Amino acid sequence: MENFLGYKNRRWMWINLALVVLLAILYLFDHPIGGRSGNSWLGWIYGFLAAAGILYLMYFGVRKRSYYSTSGTVQGWLAAHVWLGVALAIIVPLHCAFSFGINVHTLAYVLMLVVILSGVYGAVCYVGLAPALRVHRGGGTFKEILNTLRQVEREVLATASAGGEGVKQLLAVADFPFEPDVWSCRRGKLVPEPNRAREAEILAKLSEQEQKAGLQLLAHLAKKRQLAIQLQADVAAVSRLQLWLYVHLPVSFALLAALATHILVVFLYR
């Protein structure tokens, strides 16, 4: 991978893979009296490791904003963050010896899984969607595209108001409202297919003078369509790049709360 996940020859991937394999092997060779549990020696050690891991993962949020820090680069930290997160999804069940139930302890694990899965989704989005973002390839910012689109709309209106009844009819058929927001852009249905047959029908009935205006109208609307499609795609893509974080971040804080409760309770009620 020549992306951030493969930072420095996939260093963090190998390190975490080795860690998981090592811990799994130790787990398999551990046969404490009474069977494996989170309360055995190994269970305690793994528990501390996992808790330390979670705190390290949370610390990424601090490092990302420590602009003066020279400890590695944010890219390296992100690679470490992602791979450690994936590793923890396996280490925690090793810690509790796969005993789950309806309690706050399993809740912590479930929340952690939600965080990890949302993070993996985010990482996949980062790697996969980044090349598709036209907005970063000189397609203009949302503001610019929208302004251009509104400009085109104004031209359309001007052309229509200057024209006669036939042109106005054409407008009614070919135009479409465009009030985008993130959710409708994600649904991707804002821009309807043009009704070419009907447009041709109306055009045919127009006088030559009107036809010119009508064709100009259609040309403008084609541009509007193109801009709308671009904006819709870009807004959807950018939202995909951002939405997962609205799950990842809050749930990780909920995880912290659950984790703290878990640790407190298992020591309070030994």
Add this chain to the structure above:
Amino acid sequence: MAQTEDKGGDSDKTLGRLSLSTLLPSKAFLSIALALLVLGLFGILPFVSSNKRTWATGEMSRAHAMLSNNCSACHAGDFSKINDNACMRCHALTKHGESLKDPHRRNEVFKHSCVDCHQEHDGSEPERLSPRESALCTSCHASKQGDSSLAVASWAAHPEFRVALPSGAHDFQLVSLADKGKLVDESHIKLNHKLHLKPGLRGQDGKVNLQCRDCHVSTADGKVMQPVNMEKQCKICHGLEFDPRLPGREVPHGSPDLVYKFLYAEYSKLFLGAEEATLPAGFERSRPGQESRLVEASKNAFTRASVEDEARKAERELFTRTACLLCHETSERSESPESLNSGQISAFTIEKPRIPSTWMPKSVFSHSGHEEVMCEECHSGVHDSTRSSDVLMPEKAVCLECHRSDMHAGSASTDCITCHSYHEPQGLPASDKRRINEIVKELRRQ
């Protein structure tokens, strides 16, 4: 210029809707809200209420299920381990609680508490509640703990079994089954297993083939064999008739003195005042022409002396020729019969039999579970044993045939706990059962 300014406001609003940061609450807000929610529901709520189910790390075992809603039944909730007293609240009322007396507790070096081995919250079919692993025991017993005989690192390294053999008049001594020289069962009983197991023995109602179970009956719980009872198992063939003239009349199976007393009383009754009608067969008064010798004798001289005489004669017969001698080691007293208390003291003594009732007192063995195995599979020397001093208890190798860990389809258990108990379990008396219920009810109310 002016035109775009008019639309400026609209564009800004629209622009805002294109960005998630305007449409959704801020991530910081969501984080704090969600964290507080989790903390409240799963941290604070259980803390203040009595329902702490979400804090339990697993289901309670079925034995303790009634305590599920009351954490303080066991937990102190102050970062301390569960105190033994918490367990003892119920478990002390049993003889089980006498485990305070068990060898483990008596050892001051031994510092384990109940929860070190018995772990709850392992689900309704817990493995950890009563762990069976040998490692539990060998973790201490692998090295010699004082008594060198206690050093057992594993089942494979288990030393040869030891049986309790009578030693001296009152004691028993543990002798290893490997120690063939010392393996003599000085039971003072004569029994020839080989003879008894021969087919076609003369029995009560004709020929009989004796089986082990004809003499050895197991206890109600099937665990061990009851001691062989003479009246129930031997008398059927080995009657205690003492006088051919009195067929069917038997002495009781008791001490020699009791036997003599019985004999004396019998003859007394017979000779001194019993009605003819009551006389047993053979003791008919003489009819003209049909006088028995005995009656003749008695008619002529039924005195106390003749009672004693008969009694002593019968006694001698029993102790030196017939019944008693068959099984017991009899010996004649040194005093002359005349000097002994007439009618009270026997002229013979018997060596008190000392038959071990618990052959292997250090373990807990149960025949139930071994019903499918034939007796001679384990007690293999029985068909060749002619002397009762033979020790016919199975050696470790016998058990090893099934109780080994290298069999493909699984084996019988090889845990230490299988044969040795940790605590000394006893049955629970009914009154204690009632008390337990009351305690539990109390705990549930808390």
Add this chain to the structure above:
Amino acid sequence: MADHFEVAIIGAGPAGLAAAANAAQHKLSHVLIERREIGNTIYDYQLRKFVMAEPGKLPLRGQIPFQAGTREQILDAWNKAVAACAINVRRAEVAAIKKIGEHFEISSKEVICTAKHVILAIGVQGSPRKLGVPGEAAPVVAYTLSDPDQFQGKDIIVVGAGDAAIENALGLSDGNNVSIVNRGDDFPRAKDANSAKIMDAIRAQKVRMYANSEVARLEPGIVVLNTPQGEESVACDHLIARLGCILPRKFLESCGIQFPSADAAAVPIVTARYESNVPGLYILGALIGYPLIKQAINQGYEVIEHILGHAVEPADQVLVDEKLAVLPGSSAQKLQTIRSALPLWSDLSEAQFRELIIESTVRVLKDGEIVFQRNDYTDTFFSIVEGEVQIEVPHLADGIKLQTGSYFGEMGLMSGRRRTATVRACGRCTLIESPRKQVLKLVNSVASVKREIDKAFLLRALETSVFPEVSRSVLQAVVSRAQYRHFKKGEALFKQGEIGDVLYFIRKGSVKVSRRHPTGQEVTQTYLPAGSIVGEMALLSEEPQPRSASVAAVVPCEVVAIQKSDFLEILKSNQAARHRLTALARSRELENASMPVDPQLGSVLDFMMAQGVTDADNFLLIDSDRCVGCDNCESACAATHGGYSRLDRKGGKSFASIQIPVSCRHCENPLCMLDCPPDALTRMPNGEVVIRDCCIGCGNCVRNCPYGVIRMVYQDETSSGFSLFSLFRKIKSDEHHGPAKAGKCDLCSSLSGGPACVRACPTGAAMRVNPSRMLAILAEKR
């Protein structure tokens, strides 16, 4: 019978007043003739205008007081001085001055007086330059503004880009709708403070500027302007034209004064005593090119001393003495020695030379002492007064020696280039080290200096890097025949297939080399920066040869053209050079033949050149395939730079999968450095171009940068990085600390760890690269 005086002083400006006061002091019979007011030019300033006392270092002589203050304060002081010094003032307008025998006759309509000596101090304000467009006679047009407050709520257009125009525009901007029409897009001739103020006002939208525009014509109620976008009509209640003043050349010539050339900017030549070619007729102040008040006052004082035969030291003598203190001998001697030793400055006027000395430093070096090292970032100019220096050149054991009268360090004039060689003193030597700005000023104003330096520059460049084996004499001949050419952005130097007959040495700018793809498309292969030669391949043999590639300017270029004949002569004169160049040409041919013409790569190269990458020393490149738009780079930059990001990611252009955000490229030839009055823009030892604290916020660099990477920022508190509060901190309020200064990317030179943007990018999309790595990166991405 007209009065007769020893001295007649015409013009009661500062020069005239000073002369009159000194004459009065010396009890010389004098008359001060003024047609309007005392200090007329200042009198015509707008009310309450703040008058500055430049140059600050210059001491003030004579009896006339002067310090920075409002117009009113100064006029007040001068009027008092006139009374105090008992100056003899006569109100009249002089029409002619005739020399009759030993005296001069001064007359307006009739003879006013006669005098033995006449001092002309009339200044230039009397004749403002006119608009010269149809409709200029309209009553709305004015050439002065006395009271800005007289206008309220009007649409006013100010034409001009000098101090007067600026001051007028600013004065009117409160309460009126003011526009300023500027032929350029900045205010280079204005004083720094004025320039800064007007730019501030334009930014704050208090004054609107029509840049690169001029007045086309006036029509009733409106003014039509020629703007870059075409003609634009602007509503106008008043038009104030401050286009400078014309020297009253006709009048002066009518007095017998000669001008050195027909050039409109020419000023009459005077001796060191201010005497013109007409004996007894002296000219002072603005008329001879000294527009500053202080200088005029000093001159007025001095001329009287000269007339009286007193020896008088120039006012700046004390400063000169200070500078030359390190040398032995008397000041006059020293100055003379230096002057005669340096033929480069021979065309400078005395005053210019003295100014140069005052701004320079005299350095005396021991044998072997290093003047500067190769790759140093110093940019001063050295003149050798005495002694010898050695320029270390790799292929010449003894280097190049320069003796008395020579100069070196001229590369530094080319805005911030590193020193290309180490220079050492050979034996004891005395050097004059002059600041770049000063020398540039002289290069731009004295033709001979420009010529000399251009020649020397070219010679040095050819000697050291292009034709190092060739002897100096041959090169000198070539240089003297070389022609300087300018190419506009995009203009072709030559096209593929043309017969080549000239090679170019790129002095300033950079060019791109492109070849034709089989489909006919021009595909860029590479670029060549300044200091390269291009086009020599087609000149290697006597027969005509076609060009193997096309070369065009990427940015406006200054090149030196060397003809084929000269080039062949160079080759003939030196076998080593011939071998080397032929081998070089061969290898290039081979490369061209074997390397495919790659349109995709070419178009990316084109894009990058358009973004100024070729100019760059270190530019920020964003890999669009990785960038997710999280803007952490901007946050990092803002957090480490007082809350104002020096990087605009979204503003940058992108092409294929490369995006180049708006961020400083740390150019080889920083255009921003071109016009920095306090010389705040400087290059650090590691190559970063940074803006130092002495920035005055004039905004020249903002305008000069073609990539728009500089913006005015406030020096707000720099955050200390992460804190819990930073998660919740609101956007900065509008309160700022201190003035706005120019801010741009400084490669985080003051931080350990390097550029914060690169370190903060989570996906590794942001890279700061040197263009030499550019091709490698592009190859990787494919």
